[in-house]
Amino acid sequence: MTDMAELPSEPSGWLSENELEQVRGELPLLYVNAIPVRINALGELTEVGLLLRADDGAISRAIVAGRVLYHEKIREALLRNLEKDLGSVALPRIPSTPVPFAVAEYFPTPGSGPFTDTRQHAVALAYVVPVDGDCAPSQNSLDIVWLTPEEAASEEVGREMTGGQDVLLRQALAHCGVLP
Numbered sequence: 001m002t003d004m005a006e007l008p009s010e011p012s013g014w015l016s017e018n019e020l021e022q023v024r025g026e027l028p029l030l031y032v033n034a035i036p037v038r039i040n041a042l043g044e045l046t047e048v049g050l051l052l053r054a055d056d057g058a059i060s061r062a063i064v065a066g067r068v069l070y071h072e073k074i075r076e077a078l079l080r081n082l083e084k085d086l087g088s089v090a091l092p093r094i095p096s097t098p099v100p101f102a103v104a105e106y107f108p109t110p111g112s113g114p115f116t117d118t119r120q121h122a123v124a125l126a127y128v129v130p131v132d133g134d135c136a137p138s139q140n141s142l143d144i145v146w147l148t149p150e151e152a153a154s155e156e157v158g159r160e161m162t163g164g165q166d167v168l169l170r171q172a173l174a175h176c177g178v179l180p
Contacts, residue, residue, distance in 0.1 A: 014069070024119055024120035025120075027121075028105075028120075028121040028122055029067060029120055029121075029123075030068040030123055030124075030125070031065055031066060031068065031106075031123065031124040031125070032065070032066060032068060032074065032077045032078050032081055032125050032127065033063055033065045033124045033125070033126040033165075033168060034065075034081065034082055034092075034126075034127050035049075035063050035064070035127070035128050035129065035168075035169060036048070036049035036064060036082065036086060036090070036092065036130075036131040038130070038131065038146065039130045044178075045128075045149060045176045045178050046148070047148060047149075048146070048147050048148075048149060048152040048169070048172075049135065049144050049145070049146050049147075050062065050063065050144065050145055050157070050161075050169075051137060051142075051144055052143040052144070052145060053140055053141055054140070054142055055140070055162075059142075059160075060160055060161060060162050061145070061157060061160040061165075062141075062161065062162070063165050063168065063169060064081055064082055064085045064086065064129075065081065066080070066081030066084065066085075074098035074125065075094050078092070078094050078098075078127060078129065082094075082129060082131075084138065084139055085137060085138065085139060085141050086131065086135040086136070086137060086138075087137065087138055089134050090133045090136075091132040091133030092129045092130070092131050093129065093132065095127060095129070098125070100125040101126055101127065101128060101171070101172060101175040102126040102168065102171050102172070102175070103123065103124070103125060103126065104124045104164070105121075105122075106120070106122040106124065106163065108120055108121055113164075114167045115163060115165075115167070116163045116164055126168055128175065128176055149176075149180065150180045153169070153170055153173055153180050157169075158170075
């Protein structure tokens with residue numbers, strides 16, 4: 001058993017790049033995935049927000065995704081990652097309960113399932129999150145594009161997404177009852 005004196009008083013939740021690489025090679029990591037949406041006054045989903053990203057020289061569309069840090073609540077991880085990707089005035093409405101619409105298991109080996117992340121084995125809790133404010137993408141996001149549910153579910157948009165996120169997007173649309 002660990003002596004309490006050995007534990008840091010306020011763990012940062014961050015790993016160094018070397019530590020993260022080692023952990024990714026040995027353990028599944030917990031992530032949150034969030035599909036930002038716009039909802040009209042009647043509670044109907046009218047638009048889906050997809051990020052435009054540049055990774056390894058390729059441009060792709062993506063949903064909001066990020067790790068859950070040590071000692072961080074799921075709701076806090078959702079808010080932090082949404083603000084990181086959409087900006088501080090996006091005004092996301094975080095669900096009152098941390099029950100996801102889906103659980104996505106990302107494997108490092110393509111073909112092991114619909115979701116792939118070549119860096120690691122990860123498990124992501126997926127949420128649909130209404131966003132009321134202005135979005136100003138940051139970090140490695142170039143822009144956010146708002147699409148109708150029909151546009152978001154199109155094969156063209158699906159081809160622009162990587163790692164199986166198009167599958168998760170279609171699951172989110174089905175969960176909200178707007179999958180064309």
